[in-house]
Amino acid sequence: MREWCVLSNKQLLGRIGQIVLVLLGISFITFALVMLSPGDPVRQMIAGNEDIVVSQQEVEALRHELGLDKPFIFQYLDWLGRAVQGDFGFSYMVKKPVIEELMHSLPATVILAVASTVFMLLVSIPAGIYSAVKHNSWFDYMVRGLTFVGVSIPNFWMGLMLLWIFGLKLGLLPIVGGRVSPETLVLPALTLGIVMAAKYTRQVRATVLEELNQDYVVGARARGMSESHILWKEVLPNAMLPLITLLGLSFGNLLGGAAVVEIVFSWPGLGYLAVQSIIYRDFQLVQGIVLWIALMYMVINLIVDISYNHLDPRLRKAGK
């Protein structure tokens, strides 16, 4: 049997089937929504956002050429037929295949997601654990206060504040983004990381606190186990379980691009691309991005489930 995956072959195939079905559904719905939304992609493509007079004939010719005059369902099937062969259409906005543009923006988003998640974990795990262990100490009160403020701050405001402090006032970091480099990464990663860390610290604290009140902890103390053994070998492995689910959700979210923060810092990632493509009605690109976001979510969720099965023997045995 495969050691890395405790789901059975059948379960795994089932999950992959599910992912394919959901992707089909999502692609259909986005396709329909883009069609229904106001604005004409053909005009947009010819004129961009400028006021250029174009003859109706020219518009119709291009519409025909792009297949946009066909009935909706045929357009969808055309798109689907090409999509299964790996061709996700052509972006009018950047005049490149969608898949190429996605791949072009992906590294920036992955770098930002990893950096902000690492920062978040480095802050929230020690702070959450310590605050739970020293329950009701001054440290705990401080953490509770700060994280309360943290979860109430919107991303964009935090981003602007950091820009103002570190970019304008202190002049430590560049204000102008638009490229991927260590200096330009710091502020967007901090922005995402701080807000997530606030949420996560509270979660780690609550989970560890709940585990510390479980009977097995009383039992371990009655057996004379040391407090450090209880924390590291008994409590934390149990507390990991709910935290991994959360971590998966936030990481999946980040891989879809953090639109607001990417816009604030002109970070050339998927979120930035998504907003641009919507503004320009570049619907093949929108479609591609939405599918990517959905796919990331489901793949990460599958990985979370597999790891869950791995960590919790009750699930592992029940699955067999």
Added chain:
Amino acid sequence: MLLDVKNLDISYGSKLTVSGVNIQLDKGEILSIVGESGSGKTTVIRAVMGCLPGRGHVSGGSITFGGRDMLKNTREDWRKISGSEMSMIFQDSGNMINPIRRIGEQFTDYILAHAPQKSKAEAAEMAKDMLNKVRLPNPQNIMNSYPFELSGGMRQRVGIAMAMIFSPKLLLADEPTSALDVTTQAQIIRQIVDVRNEYNAAVILVTHNIGVASYVSNKLIVMKNGHVVESGGREIIENPQHAYTKELLAAVPVLGDKKYYER
């Protein structure tokens, strides 16, 4: 005198919940603390073991164990005594061990915590011997199991095996049979008596079942609302003085024409 508890008061925060408890116990003796839920009987043995939950603390009196003033113990003193010289069997031992770790790992970790000079393999052998002693078939299998894979009775035996591994001088049993069916209850009680016989340990048995209590014990304490209403030897059963004790005895079912505590 192994355990000498004098005028023990226990409070949660500033609220006095148990007061004026006296216990004198020698090697090989079994004392039962009987009473309804909320009478403070579990609180008493938790205080003896130094593991009162939350804001609970001893607010008066003294606890002397093996000539040592237990109220002067540091946390590390308590850690060393708990699980070695003194150990506890819980109502559901299965809940008192980590649900996501194998029983064997937890048992050997526990042995190594009090006997760090032993190797892992030696600790595992010790654990298997003890599981065998409490009549659990196929100890290796038990060692490889997770708590949820065993029945309530088997988990309780694992609990007893763990509690007995260092032949403690004092065994505290907190409603050890309440979660079990009647047949298993009898086996578990017999097991505890066997353990007393073999190691000459003193036992405090907390139960709401005065029938079980009178069947095994030399001494009894009857508690109600945090107070001791009656205490003494077996004469309490034959000739109860307090109305509450009489009530508890009257609640024991009759088998044939005998109450089953009469032996």
